[in-house]
Amino acid sequence: MQVKQALRSWKPWVGLAFLVFLLWVPASEIAGGYLQTLCFLTFLYVTLSTAWNILGGYAGQTSFGHATFYGLGAYTTTILVLRGVPPLMTMPLAGIIAALYALMWGYPCLRLRGQYFAIATIGVGEATRLLMLNLDDLIKDSELLKGFLQEGVLTGGATGLMLPTPEDIKSYAVGFYYGAMGLMFAALLISWWVKNSKFGLGLFAINMDIDAAETIGVNTVYYKNLALMLSAFMVGICGSVYAQYMFYIDPQTVFGFPMSIAMVLMPTIGGIGTLAGPVLGAVVYIVVQDRILTANLEWGAFKLSLSSLHLLLYGGLLVLIILFEPKGITGLQRRLARWWKKAGTRVTEKRTA
Amino acid sequence: MGVLIRGEDVCRYFGGLAAVNHVSFEVNRGEIFGLIGPNGAGKTTLFRCITGVYQATSGRILFNEKDITRLMPHRICVMGVTNTHQVVKPFMDMTVLDNVRVGAFFGRGWVSKEVKDATKEAMRVLEFTGLAPRAGSLARNLTLPDRKRLEVARALATRPELLLLDEVVAGLNPTETDMMIALIRRLRESGITIIMVEHVMRAVLGVSDRVMVLSFGEKIAEGTPKEVYTDPEVIEAYLGKSYAAPQDQGNSAINR
Numbered sequence: 153m154q155v156k157q158a159l160r161s162w163k164p165w166v167g168l169a170f171l172v173f174l175l176w177v178p179a180s181e182i183a184g185g186y187l188q189t190l191c192f193l194t195f196l197y198v199t200l201s202t203a204w205n206i207l208g209g210y211a212g213q214t215s216f217g218h219a220t221f222y223g224l225g226a227y228t229t230t231i232l233v234l235r236g237v238p239p240l241m242t243m244p245l246a247g248i249i250a251a252l253y254a255l256m257w258g259y260p261c262l263r264l265r266g267q268y269f270a271i272a273t274i275g276v277g278e279a280t281r282l283l284m285l286n287l288d289d290l291i292k293d294s295e296l297l298k299g300f301l302q303e304g305v306l307t308g309g310a311t312g313l314m315l316p317t318p319e320d321i322k323s324y325a326v327g328f329y330y331g332a333m334g335l336m337f338a339a340l341l342i343s344w345w346v347k348n349s350k351f352g353l354g355l356f357a358i359n360m361d362i363d364a365a366e367t368i369g370v371n372t373v374y375y376k377n378l379a380l381m382l383s384a385f386m387v388g389i390c391g392s393v394y395a396q397y398m399f400y401i402d403p404q405t406v407f408g409f410p411m412s413i414a415m416v417l418m419p420t421i422g423g424i425g426t427l428a429g430p431v432l433g434a435v436v437y438i439v440v441q442d443r444i445l446t447a448n449l450e451w452g453a454f455k456l457s458l459s460s461l462h463l464l465l466y467g468g469l470l471v472l473i474i475l476f477e478p479k480g481i482t483g484l485q486r487r488l489a490r491w492w493k494k495a496g497t498r499v500t501e502k503r504t505a
Numbered sequence: 506m507g508v509l510i511r512g513e514d515v516c517r518y519f520g521g522l523a524a525v526n527h528v529s530f531e532v533n534r535g536e537i538f539g540l541i542g543p544n545g546a547g548k549t550t551l552f553r554c555i556t557g558v559y560q561a562t563s564g565r566i567l568f569n570e571k572d573i574t575r576l577m578p579h580r581i582c583v584m585g586v587t588n589t590h591q592v593v594k595p596f597m598d599m600t601v602l603d604n605v606r607v608g609a610f611f612g613r614g615w616v617s618k619e620v621k622d623a624t625k626e627a628m629r630v631l632e633f634t635g636l637a638p639r640a641g642s643l644a645r646n647l648t649l650p651d652r653k654r655l656e657v658a659r660a661l662a663t664r665p666e667l668l669l670l671d672e673v674v675a676g677l678n679p680t681e682t683d684m685m686i687a688l689i690r691r692l693r694e695s696g697i698t699i700i701m702v703e704h705v706m707r708a709v710l711g712v713s714d715r716v717m718v719l720s721f722g723e724k725i726a727e728g729t730p731k732e733v734y735t736d737p738e739v740i741e742a743y744l745g746k747s748y749a750a751p752q753d754q755g756n757s758a759i760n761r
Binding site: 349357365369 | 612623
């Protein structure tokens with residue numbers, strides 16, 4: 153009965169049509185694979201955004217250091233692949249190493265509360281980036297750690313690392329397209345499960361009032377660290393996928409602060425602490441980014457390249473969201489729905505009168 | 506009967522200030538134990554030492570003969586000691602049901618991982634406390650009396666053996682106070698031992714079996730309500746001269 157009723161609504165059909173469209177994208181040749189790359193990046197960013205949301209949205213611990221996990225995942229995969237480990241095997245490892253690193257800095261940092269935790273994560277993020285930038289120099293004279301270098305290189309410093317490109321790059325990319333899509337759905341499933349489980353209830357309680365949560369039996373230290381580790385695991389795998397897809401990584405891209413900011417921005421745009429919010433936010437983020445980076449404004453002699461302004465735009469957007477609709481797009485949608493309903497009842501009232 | 510919780514020479518210092526100074530107490534199973542005293546006497550601090558929010562500087566607290574002095578609050582809760590907060594701390598953006606469900610899920614002796622079992626338990630507690638009609642509202646939309654009630658419901662959902670009530674009557678009007686007192690009596694009937702901090706004498710002297718009086722961190726009196734409110738030292742330190750009525754009018758003092 154319930155299924156039958158659900159099928160009468162338009163929503164599942166639109167969803168299905170959209171899914172078919174996504175599955176069909178690689179088979180089509182529209183825009184010369186441009187759409188495929190855009191969709192791939194969207195899948196990846198939806199996963200990142202969803203992962204961040206588990207800690208930042210559900211548990212309410214705003215982390216500006218999630219790029220550390222992304223970068224660590226990317227570097228783990230690249231370093232291992234360069235040493236002959238099969239790429240797919242490196243993916244869970246990338247996740248695990250990111251999660252262990254999360255525990256390492258999460259355990260001390262999560263003792264801090266609210267904005268103090270956020271500030272600490274900025275420090276951790278930058279420290280990690282600098283460490284990766286200088287790691288080769290640091291260990292080249294150490295008898296103990298020298299063994300990790302391969303032809304004098306472990307992380308490659310500022311020049312980064314290259315992976316060999318496969319011969320049939322087209323089918324390789326298609327494989328990753330579907331892989332990233334699966335990853336996204338897995339992330340959404342995890343996020344949905346967390347939201348509707350005991351674990352999620354504990355995280356929400358921590359988010360609302362950590363002292364009250366602690367006194368009614370929630371092991372807040374354990375839950376916060378678990379949330380961070382789960383989040384880091386997912387982000388680490390994304391980093392691994394990114395490295396395998398791009399064949400080139402450097403600390404500035406994968407460990408850079410803009411990456412961390414992106415992971416904060418997406419759920420904030422879409423709606424923090426909801427299931428759909430991070431998805432909507434990531435889609436908006438990717439599409440806007442794509443449009444902006446290639447857009448130019450021209451009025452006669454006045455020319456402006458927007459690519460240099462995109463961070464300004466995001467900053468402005470963030471201010472607007474926090475001021476007017478802290479729940480992001482999902483909040484806006486709810487508000488519109490309420491308004492719509494009200495307008496509807498007003499019309500029927502008039503008619504009956 | 507028998508002793509449920511025992512404090513031995515509990516001290517808590519904040520720098521040089523002795524907020525709780527060598528306080529010993531025993532609370533029997535099934536008792537309502539009142540804790541009164543002027544502002545800053547160390548009542549809430551003592552509560553926090555029991556629940557593990559603060560650690561006692563020295564001394565020991567034994568619950569069911571087990572030392573809980575150095576345990577984390579969530580561990581103490583799972584053992585069966587829960588408190589309510591003087592300044593209510595509901596999970597604002599959660600529904601009343603969800604608030605109580607957290608308690609049910611994380612409290613003492615809970616094994617099921619099923620959300621619907623926790624929901625059932627939470628609903629049972631909401632019925633008991635009379636909050637069931639508000640189950641679907643967000644905690645932030647509750648009035649103060651309902652928030653106080655929610656505070657009790659959420660603590661109750663953790664199935665405590667010992668419930669610490671920190672000024673659950675403060676700020677309520679006389680009718681609401683009566684309802685809360687009735688609830689406290691029903692809690693005791695269901696077998697829960699209660700320690701309550703309260704400034705409203707009518708509430709604390711009316712329901713307590715025994716009362717302990719703190720002043721400047723030290724215990725100055727302990728006994729039945731009648732013994733305590735006729736104690737000259739207690740009148741001097743806390744109750745004030747108006748309570749120093751002749752013995753035979755003592756009951757009117759309780760009922761004011």
